[in-house]
Amino acid sequence: MYFKKIGIIGLGMIANTRHIPELKDVENCKITAICDIDENKLKIVGNDLGIPDELRFTDYHDLIASPEVDAVEICTPNHLHIPIATAAIKMGKPVNVEKPLSINLQCCEPLKNALKENYVLNMMSFTYRFMPAIRYAKWIIDNGHIGDILNVDVEYFKDSGFIKGRRLEWRFQKEMAGTGVLGDLGVHLIDMAELLAGKITSVCGVTDIIVKERQKIDSEEMAKVDTDDYCSFICNIENGVRGNFVISRCAMGKPNSVKFDIYGTKGLICFNMNNPNVLDFYSEVSDIGGDRLQTITVPQEFHTTQEAEFIKMLNGERCDILPTIEDGLRSQKILDSILKSSEKNCWVNI
Numbered sequence: 001m002y003f004k005k006i007g008i009i010g011l012g013m014i015a016n017t018r019h020i021p022e023l024k025d026v027e028n029c030k031i032t033a034i035c036d037i038d039e040n041k042l043k044i045v046g047n048d049l050g051i052p053d054e055l056r057f058t059d060y061h062d063l064i065a066s067p068e069v070d071a072v073e074i075c076t077p078n079h080l081h082i083p084i085a086t087a088a089i090k091m092g093k094p095v096n097v098e099k100p101l102s103i104n105l106q107c108c109e110p111l112k113n114a115l116k117e118n119y120v121l122n123m124m125s126f127t128y129r130f131m132p133a134i135r136y137a138k139w140i141i142d143n144g145h146i147g148d149i150l151n152v153d154v155e156y157f158k159d160s161g162f163i164k165g166r167r168l169e170w171r172f173q174k175e176m177a178g179t180g181v182l183g184d185l186g187v188h189l190i191d192m193a194e195l196l197a198g199k200i201t202s203v204c205g206v207t208d209i210i211v212k213e214r215q216k217i218d219s220e221e222m223a224k225v226d227t228d229d230y231c232s233f234i235c236n237i238e239n240g241v242r243g244n245f246v247i248s249r250c251a252m253g254k255p256n257s258v259k260f261d262i263y264g265t266k267g268l269i270c271f272n273m274n275n276p277n278v279l280d281f282y283s284e285v286s287d288i289g290g291d292r293l294q295t296i297t298v299p300q301e302f303h304t305t306q307e308a309e310f311i312k313m314l315n316g317e318r319c320d321i322l323p324t325i326e327d328g329l330r331s332q333k334i335l336d337s338i339l340k341s342s343e344k345n346c347w348v349n350i
């Protein structure tokens, strides 16, 4: 493996809880440069990682141009993913882009054009794909242990929308987030459903804004929330599979509850994100598990991390379920279609 120098743009929650800690655990790479518009975050993260002042940037163009950066991780709010990824690709630098890819499909055009003109290695941070249970579920399904898939039944409930005093951060503003809980949590589930059960072909959904106004970040003034914090949709998936999704961040009493059930003609797989190392599994035809729904532990060979796979990709060792910008574009199209379905009160074909 060649040694890789990584630049991180956006030093907020996800950079500090996933990208940076996971990269610290990967051999043959180093975080060499960081960028944020918040100088305080630059100082804290820069000091922690021992990054010299000249490689702490407030303008992402400077980080991308630095010869000390081989590849770029994009961990900013959603509306910045496309301009930053496009700039990096134009410089020939591989990217790992946080989800969702953008605020809508139309905004993705510059990125699509840049990739067409100058293809570079790319990845989307569809984090759930790297969870051991999801990788194992894919193996179980692909090896016929639950027969043909009939339906997927998905719930993601959080109560984080009700946190007292939570202000009008970028997530609650359409011009920066695109969608609300749909793009924040739902996009992971959409990507997982497509990975495990097949391509979604049509959707019919509703969205709702439950907390309608919040206090602005930097003043006492209240302002309108214009992104969803509830979404439910049904969908058709190829080969006659049906999907049923409910996603909310205003689910009082449920701090973080995920149910992802995949029903087949011969068995059932149930995944819970709170325990990503096990699955609940039942099969009539498999020698894994038993004759009733029971918890099985994911074998070690299915364990990996998102950032380990990013570094492997940079070294030409792409794992077969690595999410790319192509997957980001697909799920963006599905997000746009669910919003359209909700607005027009109709089914929308993908």
Ligand SMILES: NC(=O)c1ccc[n+]([C@@H]2O[C@H](COP(=O)([O-])OP(=O)(O)OC[C@H]3O[C@@H](n4cnc5c(N)ncnc54)[C@H](O)[C@@H]3O)[C@@H](O)[C@H]2O)c1
Residues within 6 Å of the ligand: 009, 010, 011, 012, 013, 014, 015, 035, 036, 037, 038, 041, 058, 060, 075, 076, 077, 078, 080, 098, 099, 100, 125, 126, 127, 184
């Ligand atoms: N993969 C996952 O499971 C997962 C989980 C949470 C968030 N996310 C995604 O990660 C991204 C960031 O989310 P977050 O929760 O970390 O947000 P955050 O608000 O905590 O962090 C965003 C950071 O970007 C910085 N920033 C804003 N404008 C910038 C600019 N022009 N240049 C450089 N930095 C800039 C902000 O100062 C902030 O530090 C979002 O796209 C979100 O959807 C992914």
